[in-house]
Amino acid sequence: MNGTLAHYTKKFLAITAAGLLAMSAQAADPIRIGSFLSVTGPASFLGDPELKTLEMYVEKINEEGGVLGRQLELIHYDDAGNASKARNFASRLIRSDRVDIIVGGSTTGATMAAVPMIEQAQIPFISLAGATVITTPVKKWVFKTPQSDxxxxxxxxxxxxxxxxxxxxxxxxxxxxxxxxxxxxxxxxxxxxxxxxxxxxxxxxxxxxxxxxxxxxxxxxxxxxxxxxxxxxxxxxxxxxxxxxxxxxxxxxxxxxxxxxxxxxxxxxxxxxxxxxxxxxxxDSLPDSDLQKPIVEAYKSEYEARWNAKVSTFGAYAYDGLMLAVQAIEKAGTTDKEAVRDALENIQGHVGVTGTYNMSADDHNGLTADSxxxxxxxxxxxxxxx
Amino acid sequence: MFSEFLQYLFTGITIGATYALIALGFTLIYNANHVINFAQGEFLMIGGMATVSLTAMGVPMLLAIVLAVVLAGLMGIALQRLAIAPAKDANVVTLIIITIGASIFIRGLAQLVWGKKYHVMPNFSGDEPIEVFGAVLNSQSLWVLGVGAVLVAVLVYFFTRTMTGKAILATSMNKDAARLVGIRTQMVLMLAFMVSALLGSIAGIVVAPITFTSYDIGIILGLKGFVAAAIGGLGSGVGAVVGGLALGVVEAMAAGYLSSDYKDAVAFSMILLVLFFMPRGLFGAKVVERV
Structure with a gap:
């Protein structure tokens, strides 16, 4: 009888300890980066290198200690190039995964399908699609990394x-x-x-x-x-x-x-x-004075070493998107959505693979034709x- | 002025010859069992893709072509054995739907095996275009036309002079009667699918240097081939050839003289007009329904 009581006490203690541990882990909750990409389907040539890039650099950033002392957690869905799926996944990212920022949207269709919901939920969103319409006219919460046509x-x-x-x-x-x-x-x-x-x-x-x-x-x-x-x-x-x-x-x-x-x-x-x-x-033919040269070279060699596949410009959009997100969060010093959005909008001279980003209140792309x-x-x- | 016209004509005839070859494949199977085989475009794709991947593996071009054609032939037999034959006496519409299913399946398989990229096949005889009265002709176009002409001649011979060809025709006219005179109709159907697949794959191989090739090249070319067959009158060999060439030339002329935007619209209006005034197509057989 006594033995069983001791057993229960032990068990109770163990459970409490586990609970405490879980609570302390919550204090350094990971920063949740959400993404919906066209990894399969007709636009997979966009989504596939994009996802590979995100996975690889989230891993790398985490190994180097994360952002604001917190680890990054990538939550991603495959919209298969289908705009209505993209909308559903954006909704899931916002409502049930409660992500801090979204980096994704391989195609213009997928991006534009998700935009109304993102604007309504007021969450910073960096799109990886090209069309001018994504950031013209400027939408408060929507940014994009590729140049426009x-x-x-x-x-x-x-x-x-x-x-x-x-x-x-x-x-x-x-x-x-x-x-x-x-x-x-x-x-x-x-x-x-x-x-x-x-x-x-x-x-x-x-x-x-x-x-x-x-x-x-x-x-x-x-x-x-x-x-x-x-x-x-x-x-x-x-x-x-x-x-x-x-x-x-x-x-x-x-x-x-x-x-x-x-x-x-x-x-x-x-x-x-x-x-x-x-x-x-x-x-290789970029002049040494080109600010982008070291970044372009590093991205290319790291991607090709890790995936044993040729690097693509589309993957670079994801690289720039992730790095812009990271920089904005670091600058804001928090994952508060309003603060991160403001920081994103004020990013100046951020050198990426695609070009040098100078964001402003009326330019949520930040690139010029010279890129x-x-x-x-x-x-x-x-x-x-x- | 004349050289422009000639250029449009060359373009039209080349692409038209492709349509004609595909249309012939449709005609062949239609003649055997009144089924429109929507997997016809996939035979085309198999021919082109298999040749490209075999040459990439180091197989000499000619051997690769032969192997690709054989592969497509086997595919045709498999399609008939595994998908059409089990449906036995299902009506024609059901069989057509089965071929659509089969085409999606084959396309999916090709996508898994060969990926989604477009592939190049070199011209059979050099990249140097041939100049005729100020218009240029791709040397591969001559291959398409030549191979097309040979295939048509062979088919005509096959259907009018050989026992097997006649057996196919007999089966198409009356399956039961054909069986009564000792024709193994299942065998004949299998043969029709095989010949049609061979034809499709050869077409796919000769046009691949012009169009490139990929796992989904069969969809649109197959559709255009079907349009050509319908214009010419389903079941008529001459109709398939004339329909294909007419479609190709009309498309090219429309792109040249009207607007490239309306090219496809003109082609599809053509089929509406033809079918409106001649519901059986240009060369379609008159069919009397017996009650």
């Missing part, structure tokens, strides 16, 4: 202007990326005044031959250069058709195809074309020209 258009048109090319033949995909890029190009050209879009052709996402459109552009009076705004395999086909037709006008592509995969598809036809891209494609580098394809690889 408008900046790409500005950068391309600037480069054309500096080469004395003023009459553009435009060919664009009818998908979201291509049609938005087309609109931005037309708008930027109109604003610049000196540049004129003299031909405006499109092609469908699964078209297999764009010779007819290119023939039309070539036949347009006074055309000096050709710009293709598109995504996926379409631009590679345009590039090949362009070479087959023997067109010798200067040729531009958008940042949508700034990857080694594009070079593989387009092959020799890509020789001499130019496009705006992240410095991540040419870490794009103009690359040219020379002997089958990317070469920095500007």
């Amino acid at each position: 408008r900046m790409a258009a500005e950068r391309i048109l600037d480069d054309m202007k500096s080469r004395g090319l003023t009459k553009i033949g435009l060919i664009s995909g009818t998908g979201g990326f291509g049609s938005s890029g087309r609109e931005q190009t037309l708008a930027v050209a109109k604003e610049m005044g000196t540049i004129e879009v003299v031909a405006d052709e499109t092609y469908g996402g699964s078209d297999t031959d764009m010779t007819a459109q290119l023939t039309n552009i070539r036949g347009t009076d006074g055309v000096q250069t050709i710009l293709n705004f598109g995504f996926g395999q379409g631009p590679a086909i345009v590039t090949r058709n362009y070479a087959q037709l023997g067109i010798d006008l200067p040729f531009y592509q958008s940042h949508g195809v700034a990857s080694d995969g594009f070079l593989e598809l387009a092959g020799d036809s890509a020789e001499g074309l130019r496009l705006p891209a992240s410095p991540l494609l040419v870490p 794009f580098r103009i690359l040219e394809v020379q002997n089958g690889s990317w070469k920095l020209v500007n």
Whole structure:
């Protein structure tokens, strides 16, 4: 009888001790970083490197002692490129996971589906998607890391202007990326005044031959250069058709195809074309004076060593998003949402892989067109020209 | 001016020849059992993807092509044995739905095995385009046209001169009667699927250098091939060829002279017009329903 009582006492003590331990652990609760990404599905080429990047750097930051002396905890869901799923997961992150900040949203669709809920819940959100609409007009709680397509258009048109090319033949995909890029190009050209879009052709996402459109552009009076705004395999086909037709006008592509995969598809036809891209494609040719150089090089080598896969510009968006979040929390000295948001908005001169971020109350992206580098394809690889 | 027209024509004929080859595959199976095989596009994909991955593994191009065609043929047999045959006497609509299911399955499998990337296949004979009256022609286009013509000739011979070809036709006309005269109709169906798969995979291989290839290339090309077959009149070999070429040329002309935005709209309006005035397509057989 006595023995059993002692046994119970022991058990009771053990439970109390465990409870106390749990309470003390709660004091140094981890900082919860929520994320919804398109890890599978059609946009997995975005979500997959993004998730890998987040996982790897959360681990690294934790090994180095965390943020504000607290560990980071990554809570992520896979929206499979589906906007309504993205909305549901954002809701789950806010309501049941009670995250402190959200870094995610691989596609513009997923991001915009989650935005109303995030604005309502008043939680800082750093999107990894590109479209201008995400941060224009400015939404109080929404930030983003990639450049807008408008900046790409500005950068391309600037480069054309500096080469004395003023009459553009435009060919664009009818998908979201291509049609938005087309609109931005037309708008930027109109604003610049000196540049004129003299031909405006499109092609469908699964078209297999764009010779007819290119023939039309070539036949347009006074055309000096050709710009293709598109995504996926379409631009590679345009590039090949362009070479087959023997067109010798200067040729531009958008940042949508700034990857080694594009070079593989387009092959020799890509020789001499130019496009705006992240410095991540040419870490070695950046001058030593470039502030981004060490960061770009470190990200590339760490990612490739850890995952044994080629680094991608999309993963870099996640890197920049996470680092901006960490910096904001450190600056705020707390995870209080209002304070973190204010700190995010005041980030100045934050050097990331994609560019140097200067946030402000009316710019929640913080990048300028200069963060794009103009690359040219020379002997089958990317070469920095500007 | 003329050179532009010629350029559009070349573009149209090349892509049209592709549509025609796919349409022929549809026609073949339709002739055997009145089923529209929506997995036809997948045969195309298997041909292209298998060739690309085999050459990447170091297999010489020609051997890779042969192996890919054989693989597709086996796939065709498997489709008929494992998916169509077990459904026995299900009606045609059920069988069509089965082929849609099979196509999703094959596509999923391809995605697992080969990933989602687009792949390049080199031109069979050099990248140098051929110039004709100021328009340029991709040398691969000639391959597409040549291979297409040979396949059509072989098919015509097969159906009009060989016993097996006639057996397929007989089965399509009346399954029970065919069985009565000693034709093993299940065997014939299997054969139809196999030949159709061979045809599809060859088409997939010759067009891959132009279109690239990926696990989902079969969806849209398969659909366009079906449109071509419907315009030409389902079941007619000549119809498939004419329908394919017409579709390709109309698309290219629309992109050139009207607006590239309306290219697909023009193509699909064409099928509406044709089917409105000639419900059986351009060369469709007149069918008398016996009551």
